[in-house]
Amino acid sequence: MIADDRPPAAPNTTRPRAEPGGAHLHEEPSETRSRAEQGGAHPFVEQGGARLHAEAGDARPLRRLLAFLDYDGTATTRECNEVVFQEFVGDAWRPFEDDVRAGRLSHAECFDRQVGLVRAPRAKLLGALVAAAEPAPGLAAFLAAVRAGGGRVIVVSAGFREVITTVWRRYGLPPVELVASELVGEGPNGGPPYHIEYDPRLGDCPRCGPAHCKAAVLRARRRPGDTVWVFGDGASDLCPAREADLVFARAHLSALCAAERLPWRPLDFVAARAALAEVSS
Ligand SMILES: [Zn+2]
Numbered sequence: 189m190i191a192d193d194r195p196p197a198a199p200n201t202t203r204p205r206a207e208p209g210g211a212h213l214h215e216e217p218s219e220t221r222s223r224a225e226q227g228g229a230h231p232f233v234e235q236g237g238a239r240l241h242a243e244a245g246d247a248r249p250l251r252r253l254l255a256f257l258d259y260d261g262t263a264t265t266r267e268c269n270e271v272v273f274q275e276f277v278g279d280a281w282r283p284f285e286d287d288v289r290a291g292r293l294s295h296a297e298c299f300d301r302q303v304g305l306v307r308a309p310r311a312k313l314l315g316a317l318v319a320a321a322e323p324a325p326g327l328a329a330f331l332a333a334v335r336a337g338g339g340r341v342i343v344v345s346a347g348f349r350e351v352i353t354t355v356w357r358r359y360g361l362p363p364v365e366l367v368a369s370e371l372v373g374e375g376p377n378g379g380p381p382y383h384i385e386y387d388p389r390l391g392d393c394p395r396c397g398p399a400h401c402k403a404a405v406l407r408a409r410r411r412p413g414d415t416v417w418v419f420g421d422g423a424s425d426l427c428p429a430r431e432a433d434l435v436f437a438r439a440h441l442s443a444l445c446a447a448e449r450l451p452w453r454p455l456d457f458v459a460a461r462a463a464l465a466e467v468s469s
Pocket residue numbers: 392393394395396397400401402403427
């Protein structure tokens with residue numbers, strides 16, 4: 189199955205239905221369609237690995253590892269959302285960030301309002317988000333190593349499913365489970381005005397707001413005895429980081445982890461891959 193079976197968010201986005209028990213949906217992109225469209229049409233994600241791993245018994249040294257990754261600014265080398273907001277709306281996105289830091293706005297509401305500023309056509313917005321993305325150094329090798337060892341990787345992001353799936357395919361990244369948002373365009377062809385439909389698996393939280401907390405996904409996916417590594421960079425990653433055995437953090441999240449004395453290391457997928465030896469069994 190794939191990670192999400194909700195109906196498409198807009199008339200021009202289509203998502204194929206998952207085959208029961210199927211793990212992979214990976215098709216060659218068609219050059220006649222935009223990359224954003226390809227991302228929406230051909231999910232790459234897989235789920236159900238836990239059952240396979242359990243059946244494999246103790247042959248998989250990383251079977252107890254759950255790697256929990258943010259996408260924007262964590263799996264990518266830069267903050268793609270910020271780059272694209274700046275391109276399309278200038279500095280208008282920035283005051284919302286100040287509101288978050290001051291505790292006046294949740295990170296989820298902030299992102300929704302920022303997206304609401306954009307008036308560009310859907311394909312242009314999604315295409316810019318894809319173009320801004322470059323996988324972090326060592327990400328592909330880390331994902332492959334976790335997968336080879338029988339571990340699980342889940343990417344949990346407020347970012348858009350269409351964008352993330354397209355980036356994953358463009359760079360040939362190993363399959364992961366994906367929990368992401370839908371960009372909903374209320375205008376013609378799914379265009380502006382935009383808002384965000386967050387994944388319903390996010391949970392309620394006084395800090396993140398109702399139905400916006402990533403930690404609920406962690407709790408749902410964590411099994412007894414699992415070691416959980418959280419990779420992130422922002423305020424929305426703090427709740428899962430609080431429940432992690434180890435955090436790989438950069439930017440704002442590293443400051444938050446330090447302030448709360450959480451066990452954390454600088455975000456580095458090359459170092460994380462080397463550290464897999466610490467959790468192999
Ligand atoms: Zn939370």
